[in-house]
Amino acid sequence: MHRTARGLIVPFVIVIGVLLAGAGSARASKKALVEVGFVGVPPPNFQNVLLNVQSVRLNPKASAAPGNGKWQTIPVPPGIGNAGQSADMQIDLNTSQNVPQLFNTANVQANTYQIAELRLDPNNPGSLIPDCPKSATLGGGNTTADGCINYPFQLATGNNPLTVPFPGGLIFPGNGALTQLIFEVSMVVNSPPTVPGGAYTVTITLASPPTNPIEMGTVTGSVNVKTGSSGSSTKIRKLAVTAEAIGTNTPIATAPVKNGNFTLILPAAGGNNASLLGFGTLYDLAVAGGTDTYAAERLLPLYPGQTITVSPAFQVTGSQTLGNITGSISDNCVAKKAIVGATLQLLIPPDSNSAADCFPTIASPDDYLQCVAVATANTDNAGNFPLPGTITIPPEFASVPVQSKSLPNKGAYVMEISAPGYDNLFVYAIPGSSKNGGTCGTDGTTFSACNLALNTGYVSGSIQVERPNPGQTTEVQVFAEDHGTNNIESALPMPVRVTNSNGGTIGYTLNVPTSATVPQGFDLFAATVDNLYQSVSDPNKGQTIAVLSDVPAPAPPSGSGICDTKTANFSGDQTITCVGHGSVTGSVANANLGTSVVLSKQDTDSGNFVAITNTPVQNQSANSNPLNSYSFCAPADIYQVQEWQLPTPDSSAAPSSSPTASPVPDIAAVVIIPTPLSAGGPNPTPTPAINCPTTCENSDGTCPGICNNVIQPLPPTPSPTPTP
């Protein structure tokens, strides 16, 4: 049995397309909207191909000089930075090979634009993380540079600025219209680093439109605003329609409602081996803003090139009194312990399923999965919510339309509160009009201030960790996921710091949801997270990962502050120790855009495999040169790689909940990543060097050398072939 909860598992096709996309601030002279996205054509044999994008800009003149005054800039999204500030948005060309990765949507002047420029960070344009080497890579000689670590890149001489001219007109954004601009970003490696830790030299080229099919679709519709009779407010959010990943509050793109209409251009998974139209991407729509009531819809799958017209039109009522919902979230097991970063969502049923009960009951425990989040808030460092809005835009929880008390449950909304390591809580919430407004209750009849507490339980135990050498530290994080899944529920609030003096056996205590939420219990894994490699950060670790399967979930609290703890000691053969890293690469036959690969490690006591991480299958058809590839970097060890699959969405029906991936029987293989040969000596080279490339050091001062790659196709034929 798996936990069923809104938004716990996002379909993989969404994951690779999800990034912030928000409408930029409107200006009097900038009334056309341009949505920018990227599809990647990366060089082969890299785990990540990361571009640090600062902005995209457009000019109506193909030969415009850099300082030309008519450049129109699309900056990084609001969550990354504001106009005029130094900020980079990192784009991975590997994960955007099929479905575009949205960058941002912004207002520009209506015009015919003949040239577009991609502006990378001039000081740090990006980085590459290669797979472990299959052959000599350093400077083209007989020496080899390590894989699975970060290398900067520099653009080849003459490869700047990055532009795509089209004298006939690249895009023609018009007043009030939304226009998409999708770049195909191709990178070719000109030369590898010539010294350890050095930079790759690359050439980047742009094309627009992309040469491969654009996997985007359009959602359009109308919002009819019926005049209401209540109050109004001067400081409000503008009425808009937001597309969210199905079953989540994760925004994909937002469109303003102009003259009663809206248009969204969204990533849409195509590919083969699914339905005739492609795989399809699932979205919810949330209508919110102004002084209008909320509305929502759950859509049929969206396919590339398709337009979904929402019908019938959304019906909302304007001139509502806006109220606020404020309060605090605390721990029901520890007095006065605030929960930082809890998420609160107001749920309403979609228009096409208005009878859905968003408040789970014994009779209808899963109906709420059909509901849509129309407003979201988070708690701050003191557990209070909502977080402040901007100067001009109040937070969503400060602009909640007050519903008639004659409605069921006194006109209350259903509010879901979630936090990692805690049971979800559902309450009814009535927005208030005072500064400390808003009341909450669980029965729909009795309401009080929204100071709420979440239930939790504990898993406590010990892990064996090899002592770091004197003067060094290791930070160990413990993760709990639902047993038999790769759905991570929680992690330690702070990693355990291991030093030479406290190494050996370390204790940990983890907050986890109780058996009321996760009756199947948990699988745990522990990994080092202080992944700093010399002078650059390294996303991959050199220490083994410890696993422990089938840990029972603690019981729910038997009273306030009376909470259960389960003991879970990691086995001695799961000692976290320095081994160096390695990589697994391969291809997956018959993959579609719902296919992923999960890397697991076996708990040798129980025999169960514990999922550690997963990756999408990248570069699929209908791309012109599909590879159906996957890759992992992981510490040298024995693992299992297995294909997982999301169900293909039904093209004729909106699903009742977010689909979840499950393992494909028999499409799995055991892989052994060989331990790198030991290198260095009692005094290993202190700078990035061939002799000591990895992220950890042995007790005798030696360290793992150059890492190894293992090629493992799925299904597993032929057998694994280590390439030392």
Place this chain on the structure above:
Amino acid sequence: MSALGAAMAFSVAACNNQTGFSGSVGNTPNGPPLASYEILGTIGTPFTATVSDSRSSWTLQGVVPLSIVIANNILPAAIVATKTTSNSNLLSVEIITGFRVADVQSTSAPFGTVSVQVGGTLNSIASPASPDLRIFAAGPDQERYSALVEDITTGWVINARAPTLILFDTPDGKVDATFFGGHDFGSFTLDMTLNGAVVATVVHGPDATIREP
């Protein structure tokens, strides 16, 4: 430098050359410019983080966005941040020095981890800060402001955007701070904690001053 920044630099220098910025902690010459650690991405994404310079370290929980500044830091410094949610929200950590991005790392993976460092190689996470003095400054989301944070010997000018967590590494005597938000900023909500306990709270705007008792 913006007009506000220039005005700040002038006013700060003037205060430092008189009786002290707060009027209670003496002459405080300016410290060197500070790096800021920007935790960005999908607004509201929760995370845990360990921040360390070569002398002290701090652990914290928060939500995106958050700016972190270490006053009186000794480089190199690093930050390791882990998303604490299983969704696909973006978590991006940038180090800003001056007006440029010195380093950036991002993750969209469930419970993904990112780490960045600045000023050289930090071989190990330093011991927990003692005393652990923090100032949390909340205000309108993403809105820029300037502040002077000082102990009895040195003042640091900070240009950041709300919300901000200011970590004071090994203060010499008591600490105070004044925040300048500009005329349309609204109010600051300032919390000062010392070794985990709240010792001062101020809600005021568009300027606000908080002092260690």
